[in-house]
Amino acid sequence: MCATCGCSDDAGVRITEPGHGHGHGITVSLEQDVLAKNDRLAERNRDWLRRHEVVAVNVMSSPGAGKTTLLERTARESGLPVAVVEGDQETLLDAERIKATGVPVVQINTGAGCHLDATMLERALGTLGPAPGTVLFVENVGNLVCPALFDLGEDRRAVVLSVTEGQDKPLKYPHMFAAADLVLLNKVDLLPYLDFDPEVFLRDVRRINPAADVLRVSATRGTGLQDWYGWLRTSIASGERR
């Protein structure tokens, strides 16, 4: 039997096109993580952030969950020294909204890309040059799937889910919720109008990720935001890095 693919000479008839033959050449063992390069760059970002005394929070969610509104409000009201890296496929719309709050911001446009990676953050850090003591929010591309896989070098991961998306999302998108340090349940002011049970949501978050913190907020109304600012202050004070 072939050691590489398990095929066998008597496994049956094979039809082979010339030039695409299944030659039994020399097998070279590589044993390398596919994302090793991204993870190396992420460690470099983490080191850069540590040396520059910047705490970075990767903010992830579906499109429209309220990430930018949350960050606008945080920039204006938290009293924390904030800077933002915005990630979207196209447009400067989010960066313009953040810029209007008066805090430093750069926009990454990924084009066809569905997530940010460590190289993109490295370039954004070079352009933005956040001051020591800054809380740097990295607003990832709106997507509940791909961003969970790519370490950027951040210190904390916050996942925002709005109640309009439905309570079943932790079980449907477990990778994202498994990656979170904090889950923010947003738009709770709309709960009276929706069939969304926060207790079921909380139970399912716990099934996927027993260690994550969960906060209920409304970024437009301001509900629960003091808890979010408190969580940020605790994260900064702890000095723990991923």
Add this chain to the structure above:
Amino acid sequence: MHELSVTQSVVDAIVERMGDAEVAAVCLEIGKLSGVVPDSVRFCFEVVCAGTTLEGARLDILEPGGQARCRDCDGEFALPDLIPLCPCGSANVEITAGRQLRIRSVEVA
């Protein structure tokens, strides 16, 4: 579609390691809990390989299942999805296999 980035990372890493050698086959390990869909990687592979030393290479994918160890009862058990629940009822478990995303080997033409 993070599989496109993942496949690009695979091809870049192999070209970096193998230099000019023509690669006839690639063996990947994509764990069932890795968050990467093997069929999507297969779909992207041919496109990403075009114009590189991997052009026309065969792709073999091993898909190891999830395994976990319970920190409370010390039992080992198969984990079919990302809900970390031990048969004893504890959620205090450590995922020991199934998340790997590795390039195992390549076959040089």
